Amino acid sequence: MPQVKLSGKFRAAANGADTLEIEARTIRELMTRLVERYPLMDEHLETGIAVAIDGEIYRDNWGVEIPPDAEVFLIPRIQGG
Amino acid sequence: MAGVLVSTTINGDAVDFACPQDETLLDSLRDRVGLTGVKEGCGTGDCGACSITLDGRLVCSCLVLGVEANGREITTIEGMADGNKLHPLQENFITHAALQCGICTPGFLVAAKVLLDRNPNPTEEEIRYALAGNLCRCTGYDKIVRAVQAAAKEMRKRK
Amino acid sequence: MGHDTSYTNQEFKVVGTRVKRPDGIDKVTGRARYGADAYAPGQLVGLFLRSPHAHARIKKIDTSRAEKLKGVKAIVTSADLPDLTDGNRGLLDILENCMARDRALYDGHAVAAVAAIDRQTAKKALKLIKVTYQVLPHVTDVDEAMKPDAPIVQDYVFTSGVDPKPTKPSNVSQINEFGHGDVDKGFAEADVIVEKSYKTEQTHQGYIEPHACLASVSPDGSGELWVTTQGHFGFRITCAQLLGMDMAKLKVTASEIGGGFGGKTHVWVEPVALALSRKANRPVKVVMDRDEVFKATGPTCSTSVDVKIGAKKDGTITAASAVLRYQNGAFPAIWGMLGAMTSFACYDLKNVKSVGYDVLCNRPKVAAYRAPSAPMAAFGVESTMDLVAEKIGMNPVDFRIKNAAKEGTLASYGPTYGPIGIGPTLDAVKNHPHMRARLGKNQGRGMACGFWFNFGGQTCTDLNIGIDGSVTLTVGTVDVGGSRASLCLIAAEELGIPYEQVKANVADTASLGHNDMTEGSRGTFSSGMATIFAAREAIEVMRSRAADMWEIPLDDVIWKDGQAKAVGKKHGNLPTLSLKEIAAKSPGTGGPIAGHSEVVADNAGVSFASHICDVEVDPETGATKVIRYTVVQDAGKAIHPDYVEGQFQGGAAQGIGWALNEEYIYGDDGRLQNAGFLDYRIPVCSDLPFIDTKILEIPNPTHPYGVRGVGETSIVPPLAAIGNAVSNAVGVRMDHIPMSPPRILKALEERNS
Numbered sequence: 001m002p003q004v005k006l007s008g009k010f011r012a013a014a015n016g017a018d019t020l021e022i023e024a025r026t027i028r029e030l031m032t033r034l035v036e037r038y039p040l041m042d043e044h045l046e047t048g049i050a051v052a053i054d055g056e057i058y059r060d061n062w063g064v065e066i067p068p069d070a071e072v073f074l075i076p077r078i079q080g081g
Numbered sequence: 082m083a084g085v086l087v088s089t090t091i092n093g094d095a096v097d098f099a100c101p102q103d104e105t106l107l108d109s110l111r112d113r114v115g116l117t118g119v120k121e122g123c124g125t126g127d128c129g130a131c132s133i134t135l136d137g138r139l140v141c142s143c144l145v146l147g148v149e150a151n152g153r154e155i156t157t158i159e160g161m162a163d164g165n166k167l168h169p170l171q172e173n174f175i176t177h178a179a180l181q182c183g184i185c186t187p188g189f190l191v192a193a194k195v196l197l198d199r200n201p202n203p204t205e206e207e208i209r210y211a212l213a214g215n216l217c218r219c220t221g222y223d224k225i226v227r228a229v230q231a232a233a234k235e236m237r238k239r240k
Numbered sequence: 241m242g243h244d245t246s247y248t249n250q251e252f253k254v255v256g257t258r259v260k261r262p263d264g265i266d267k268v269t270g271r272a273r274y275g276a277d278a279y280a281p282g283q284l285v286g287l288f289l290r291s292p293h294a295h296a297r298i299k300k301i302d303t304s305r306a307e308k309l310k311g312v313k314a315i316v317t318s319a320d321l322p323d324l325t326d327g328n329r330g331l332l333d334i335l336e337n338c339m340a341r342d343r344a345l346y347d348g349h350a351v352a353a354v355a356a357i358d359r360q361t362a363k364k365a366l367k368l369i370k371v372t373y374q375v376l377p378h379v380t381d382v383d384e385a386m387k388p389d390a391p392i393v394q395d396y397v398f399t400s401g402v403d404p405k406p407t408k409p410s411n412v413s414q415i416n417e418f419g420h421g422d423v424d425k426g427f428a429e430a431d432v433i434v435e436k437s438y439k440t441e442q443t444h445q446g447y448i449e450p451h452a453c454l455a456s457v458s459p460d461g462s463g464e465l466w467v468t469t470q471g472h473f474g475f476r477i478t479c480a481q482l483l484g485m486d487m488a489k490l491k492v493t494a495s496e497i498g499g500g501f502g503g504k505t506h507v508w509v510e511p512v513a514l515a516l517s518r519k520a521n522r523p524v525k526v527v528m529d530r531d532e533v534f535k536a537t538g539p540t541c542s543t544s545v546d547v548k549i550g551a552k553k554d555g556t557i558t559a560a561s562a563v564l565r566y567q568n569g570a571f572p573a574i575w576g577m578l579g580a581m582t583s584f585a586c587y588d589l590k591n592v593k594s595v596g597y598d599v600l601c602n603r604p605k606v607a608a609y610r611a612p613s614a615p616m617a618a619f620g621v622e623s624t625m626d627l628v629a630e631k632i633g634m635n636p637v638d639f640r641i642k643n644a645a646k647e648g649t650l651a652s653y654g655p656t657y658g659p660i661g662i663g664p665t666l667d668a669v670k671n672h673p674h675m676r677a678r679l680g681k682n683q684g685r686g687m688a689c690g691f692w693f694n695f696g697g698q699t700c701t702d703l704n705i706g707i708d709g710s711v712t713l714t715v716g717t718v719d720v721g722g723s724r725a726s727l728c729l730i731a732a733e734e735l736g737i738p739y740e741q742v743k744a745n746v747a748d749t750a751s752l753g754h755n756d757m758t759e760g761s762r763g764t765f766s767s768g769m770a771t772i773f774a775a776r777e778a779i780e781v782m783r784s785r786a787a788d789m790w791e792i793p794l795d796d797v798i799w800k801d802g803q804a805k806a807v808g809k810k811h812g813n814l815p816t817l818s819l820k821e822i823a824a825k826s827p828g829t830g831g832p833i834a835g836h837s838e839v840v841a842d843n844a845g846v847s848f849a850s851h852i853c854d855v856e857v858d859p860e861t862g863a864t865k866v867i868r869y870t871v872v873q874d875a876g877k878a879i880h881p882d883y884v885e886g887q888f889q890g891g892a893a894q895g896i897g898w899a900l901n902e903e904y905i906y907g908d909d910g911r912l913q914n915a916g917f918l919d920y921r922i923p924v925c926s927d928l929p930f931i932d933t934k935i936l937e938i939p940n941p942t943h944p945y946g947v948r949g950v951g952e953t954s955i956v957p958p959l960a961a962i963g964n965a966v967s968n969a970v971g972v973r974m975d976h977i978p979m980s981p982p983r984i985l986k987a988l989e990e991r992n993s
Contacts, residue, residue, distance in 0.1 A: 007654055008417040009401065009577070047330070052655035056942060059695055060756075061840035073655040076416075078578055080695055080760025080952055081445075081502020081608030101360060108359075117277040118270020120498070122448040123530040127917035130448055158270035167268065175264035178882035181721040181890060183267030184274060184449040184498025209926040216917060218446050218499050219721060220886055221893030222925040 004030065004072045010049070013040035027051050028062040030072070048077025089150045091116070092160025100147035107131045109147030110157065118158040118187045122216065129215035132188040133157050139195040141214075158187035161194065169232040169239075170194055179228035181219035189215045193229050201237055205230070243773050243839060247939050247946045255733045255945060258882050261725035262744060263496070272496045275452030275468030280523035283454065284313055284355040286516050287362040287526075288509065289369050290536060291344030291351050294378035294602040294910025295391065298342060298371060301352055306368040311361035314520035315369070316353045316512055324484045329396070333571045335482050337605045338511050344373065345393065345570035346602050347911040348535025350509075355516040355524045378602040378910040382567035383544050385411040385601045393570055393600040411600040413572035418580050418653050419561075419593035426559025426591030430550025434627040438620040440959070440977040441903035442542040442567070445609045446894070446922050449498020450533045455513035456523040462489040463517070467510055470500040470718050471757025475507055476749045482511045483518070493748040494718045501894070502608030505757045508537050534915035538607020539904060541566040541575045545620035547583075555634050555642045559591040560584050560652075564617055568598050569605040578613035582956075583621050584652035585691040586662050586848065587643045592652045602910055608759060610891060611692040611952035615898065615959050619977055622688035622960030627973065636964070637675075640689060640850075641666045661874030661938045662689060662848035668934055669850045674870045682859060683867065686964025687852045690956025694949030695760030696841035700753035701770035703731060703778050703835040707827065709820030711735065713744040713774075716755025717767040721886060721951070726764045726879040727771050730945070734775035736802030737819055753838055761949025764879060766841035772944055778835030785829045786817045843942035844949040849873035851892065851957040855965040859988060862981030864900050864966055870932040876940040876948030888954045889931040895958025897923045903978050 004020045011018050015038070022037075024030035030051070035041050050059045052073040058064050059077055066072060084099035091114065098113040105124075110116045110133070119142055122130035126141040133142045134156045161168045170193050173179070180186045189212060196203060196211040203211065208229050209222070217225060266272040303315045318341040325331040340351045352369050356362035377391040384390055390411055398406050401415035427433060453467035463485060469475050472494040480487040497504060509526045517524040528537070544565045551557045562583045566576035580596030594617075629639040644666055645651065647659045669675065669687060679685060702714040713731050717723070724744040732739045756762070779799045786804030787794040796808045804822060806814040826833050854868040871888040878884040901921040905913045914920045939946025959977055967973045972987040 005654060009414075012401075012403065055651075055655045055658040056843040056845075057655070057693060057695070058842045060698055061696075061842050064842070071656050075581070075654055076574060076577060078574065078581070078693065079505070079608055079612075079757075080693070080762070080949075081505070081610045081612045103360075111276075112279075116270070117273070120274070120449070121276070121527070121529075122450070123917045125530065125916055125918065128448055128530075158268075162269055167265070171265075171268040174268050175260050178258070178261070178722065178886055180264070180267055181883070181886050182447075182449070182497055182499045183263070183272060184447075184496075186267050187270045190268060206926075209928075213924045213926040216448055216922060216924060218448055218501075218894065218922065219890045221889035221923075221931050222928055223889045223931045224882070224886065226925065226930070 002066050002068065002070050002072045004074065007075045009076055010041065010044055010074055013044060014038045025065060026062065027058060027064050027066065030066065031062065050075050050077045085148050087148055087151045090154045092156055102148055104147045105143050106145040106147045106150050107142040110142060116157050116159055120184055120187065129192060130185055130188045132191040132215065134191065134195060139192055158190055161190060168194065169235045170229065173228040173232040177224050177228035177231060179220065179224040185215060185217045189225060197233050197236060201233060203233060245769060245942055245944060247941045248944050252733060254739050255729050255879050256881065258880065259725055259729065259739050261722050262728060263724060274449055274498050275495045276527045277495065278454040278466040280454055280456060283523040283525050284357060284520060285359045285362045286353060286355045286513055286524045287366055288350045288532065289352040289366045291340065291347065291349045293344055293373055293375050294347050294380065295376040296344045296373040297376060298340060298344060298351060299374055300372040302370040303352065306354065306365040309361065309365050309368060311357040312354060312365045313522060314355040314516050316515045316519060317351065320515055320519065324482065331481060334478060334507065337571060338507065346604050348532065348604065350512065350536060353512045353516055355520050380601050380603055380906045380910050382542055382565050382599050382601060385567065385599050386565065393602060394572065397572055397600060413598045413600060414577065415595065415597055416577040416580055417593065417595045420650060421591030423559040423561045423591045423593045427550045429558045431553045432628060432631045433548065433550040434624050434631060435548040436624055436627065436975060437546045438623065438975045440543045440616045440619060442539050443898050443902045444534055444539040444920065445501035445503040447499025447501060447503060450528040450530060451504070451508050451537060452527040453510050453513050454523055454525045455510065455517040457514055457518040459521060461485055463514060465490065465492045465510060465514065466495055467492060468495050468497050468504060470497065470504045470720065470759055472718065473716060473749055473754045474757050475510060478507050479511050479514055483514055491748055491750045494746055497718055497720055500720055501610045502612060502759055503538050505759050506538055506607050530917065531915045534920060535912050536604055538605055540609035540612065541568060541606050541616065543567065543579065543616040545616065547620040547624040549624050549628050551628050551632060553632055555632060555639050557587065557589055557643045560589050562594040562617065562620060564594065565597040565599055566613060567601045567603065569603045570600060571605045572600060573598060573606060575606055575613045579617040581653035582614040582691055583617040586645055586689045588645045588649040589652060594652065610894065610955045614690065614692055614956045615895060618688065618690050618956050619959040619963060623963050626964045637666060637670045637687060659938065659941065660846055660848060661936055664936050664938060665848050665850040665872045665874060668872045668936060669852055672852065672870055674852045674868060674932065677854065677868065679854065682969060683854060683856045684965045684969025685852065685854050686961045686968060687850060688957040688960035688964060690849045690953055692847050692953040692956060694844035694847050695762050696766050696844050697756035697762055698754050699766040699770040699841050700755055700838045701767060701774045702752065703774040705778060705819065705823050705833040707823050709741065709823040711742040713742055713771060714747045714752060715744060715767045716747055716752045717763045718758045719746055720758050720763065722880065722883040723763045723767065726883065727767055729879055730768050730771045731775050734772055735779065735819060736800065761951040762844055765844045765943065765947050765949050768879065768947055769841040769943060770837040770839050773837035773839060774835040776835065777837065778833060781833050781835065782819065782822050785822050785826065785833065788829055789817065789825060790814055843940065845876055845940035847874060847948050847950065847953040849953045849957055851961040853961040853965045855962060855969055857966060857969045857984060862984035864979065864984065866896055866928060868929055871954055872934045872936065873950065873953055874936040874938050874948060875950045876943065877937055877946040878935050879947065881935060884935055884950050885933045887951045888933040891952065891954030892931050892958055893923050893928060895955045896928065896962060899959045899962035899977055899979060901978050901980055
């Protein structure tokens with residue numbers, strides 16, 4: 001089960017937790033489960049969440065599969081210039 | 082528009098246009114004559130993107146009035162190539178990747194040609210100071226200077 | 241989507257060669273058409289009326305006299321721009337920035353716009369518009385704006401990231417913390433600690449081409465927009481949403497772009513141009529003048545940063561912390577958060593904490609500027625790194641090497657790094673001949689590191705093969721710096737044909753699916769990846785056509801060196817079929833041959849750079865001359881090395897200007913005093929030396945060619961590299977960017993007293 005770590009910004013919406021265990025095979029599943037468990041995360045989904053899987057950042061591609069023992073980190077969605 | 086008739090020569094061709102007295106030559110060239118190679122970057126003579134020659138002298142066309150062009154000779158970037166043969170400066174800008182977005186390129190080419198016509202063998206410092214009136218935000222000027230050096234060398238060989 | 245994006249470590253035939261770019265001739269002859277180079281029959285000139293106050297309530301706008309002026313065809317105020325955002329505050333902020341609603345929030349904020357038959361008439365009309373302002377107190381400094389008695393810029397903003405939730409509005413829109421470990425414990429273990437504060441002033445991307453567009457809206461709600469932009473698909477979405485138009489009915493065409501650097505990823509005048517056109521039922525051309533560009537587009541943040549680093553005598557950093565205050569202009573955004581994320585990204589730290597504050601001011605809305613927020617944080621951190629190295633008596637490069645992040649390092653912003661390039665860039669710097677060059681009187685040397693994320697994104701590409709075998713590559717990412725050449729190289733490489741046989745075009749929004757903006761260093765990376773897959777799809781079509789033409793099974797056909805070959809003992813005698821031959825026969829074998837790709841290209845890889853700089857400071861005038869500059873950066877794979885070098889040099893030059901001269905100067909009245917290129921001084925040709933570049937190629941494992949994003953990282957190190965160099969030259973630590981002559985003279989005075 002992937003260990004999902006949360007960036008500071010998101011911890012308040014997850015009742016202060018900084019690490020969650022969420023069963024999910026893709027990023028989309030992860031997001032769905034996250035909002036199911038913590039409805040306050042919905043607000044952050046609007047403003048944007050990016051997902052780092054084993055250090056690689058995904059901004060949009062929610063079909064990406066999450067390997068079972070991957071390190072998953074949720075960071076705010078950012079842009080460049 | 083209470084316009085004034087201006088008769089001028091542009092890139093060797095006789096051109097007439099009418100413009101208001103307070104219009105810049107930059108706007109006249111772009112909006113009346115249709116030569117959009119000359120660009121407005123600042124409108125205050127600080128960036129050189131509007132560079133042309135007026136009676137052989139390098140000027141910022143945003144600091145010249147359209148009516149001042151009456152009876153005078155103008156060259157713009159559109160007159161730099163000889164038919165379908167690019168000027169060595171134009172060629173070298175491409176081969177040396179001396180442009181990224183290209184908006185400043187016409188101004189640089191006009192200014193560099195004025196330099197090389199008057200000084201066919203400039204030092205790096207002379208090139209840099211001659212082009213100090215043209216702003217580029219993309220390249221850091223490195224490849225522009227190299228392109229001018231290469232073009233100068235080529236032009237000297239041809240002579 | 242099923243495509244394998246992993247690195248294939250292949251040998252290249254054309255990728256990596258320095259070919260001529262396809263848009264080169266147009267750009268050296270003046271034929272290329274930029275934002276202001278479009279003309280439509282019957283077009284009107286659009287001009288804007290802008291607030292002369294930094295903060296004011298708009299009590300009344302009387303446009304009656306202006307409307308009566310002969311030649312005026314439409315006037316637009318916020319009354320013509322109803323809120324259609326349905327509670328989307330971010331979208332409403334965009335609308336409000338384009339045209340003030342009940343308040344003017346900064347000097348230059350648009351309050352009305354006019355479309356008239358010519359410029360003279362439009363200017364007269366602006367003068368006839370009477371705006372009644374009630375001037376309000378303003379605040380333009382980031383630290384002042386955080387004080388409890390500061391004027392509030394937006395009363396709907398309550399600080400997020402604090403517990404309990406605040407009940408009073410604030411200029412601090414969010415506070416974000418990143419890091420791990422225990423910094424208090426770490427500092428307690430340190431042998432030396434350096435703690436220092438820094439300030440950086442506001443700068444602008446400074447693209448030479450002002451924003452410009454030609455908008456044309458018909459009574460049936462369809463419209464066209466020609467615009468200089470980094471992302472025409474994004475602009476279409478935003479403009480359609482703000483104006484209540486159907487996206488599919490709005491065709492946006494990207495002109496050639498005269499520089500963007502992030503500043504052209506937002507709409508500024510475009511929605512209002514469309515609104516004017518809609519009201520007048522005629523095309524409206526809007527071209528910003530330079531004054532407006534400085535005042536009313538999106539500069540980067542001014543900042544105030546505190547950094548604390550503790551280390552053992554052997555050079556191991558035991559703790560690092562930073563507090564960063566970033567001014568966002570008049571609308572809340574995430575720039576401070578971004579600065580906090582990038583602060584310590586270069587290093588492998590056990591105990592690290594960075595806190596970013598996003599603060600509102602009566603200044604224009606901040607936009608991204610090339611690796612946004614990273615340069616300022618790097619200035620603080622990299623300057624402090626030098627101070628710590630000095631205190632423990634260690635070479636600054638060795639100190640960084642000792643603490644550099646590597647594969648497996650837990651990044652300060654959260655995730656664990658895969659293979660990364662900071663170690664190699666530092667090694668390259670250490671061994672670079674620049675480090676051994678002799679320094680003369682009043683000269684100093686400095687170096688610094690930088691980091692940036694790089695992004696992928698939604699990308700859509702078409703590849704069509706004409707019956708003469710020439711290939712048209714249609715992409716949706718705007719070409720900001722020569723990427724069309726790289727994309728043609730990639731298509732040529734995949735197809736096995738000469739570079740000259742491929743022509744790349746940037747399509748309008750009606751001709752291609754959505755493409756994200758050219759930002760985040762993603763242009764070549766994303767469209768390159770989509771090009772590879774589109775080419776491979778076309779190859780599959782050609783294999784099948786060849787199989788049909790030969791009447792053999794598809795499995796017996798391979799594609800090699802631009803040709804279909806029949807393999808196997810049975811077909812050994814069949815002559816090969818070239819792409820040209822297959823294309824020529826295509827009408828009879830199934831019609832046009834094409835490949836297509838929609839891909840969300842992700843994992844552009846993180847990118848590291850190290851810079852070295854030598855400066856000479858004139859002790860009488862305080863003027864600094866950059867005498868030598870070297871950029872070392874990891875590009876993954878340089879598709880076209882000239883353009884990768886160009887990105888390195890351009891980013892460095894912008895950083896040099898930022899470090900030495902560029903700043904927004906505000907008066908006590910909150911008005912911008914230097915809104916032009918004379919007094920906002922960017923580097924000119926005579927200011928700079930040749931900029932040496934060294935491209936490292938540590939392949940990105942998640943791109944078939946190993947490409948990483950390259951465009952942004954090289955603006956991150958210069959502020960600190962020059963800060964360190966100047967500090968070494970004058971013998972005083974510089975802590976305020978830009979290090980303009982007055983500041984250097986003041987530092988010299990303090991040193992001498």
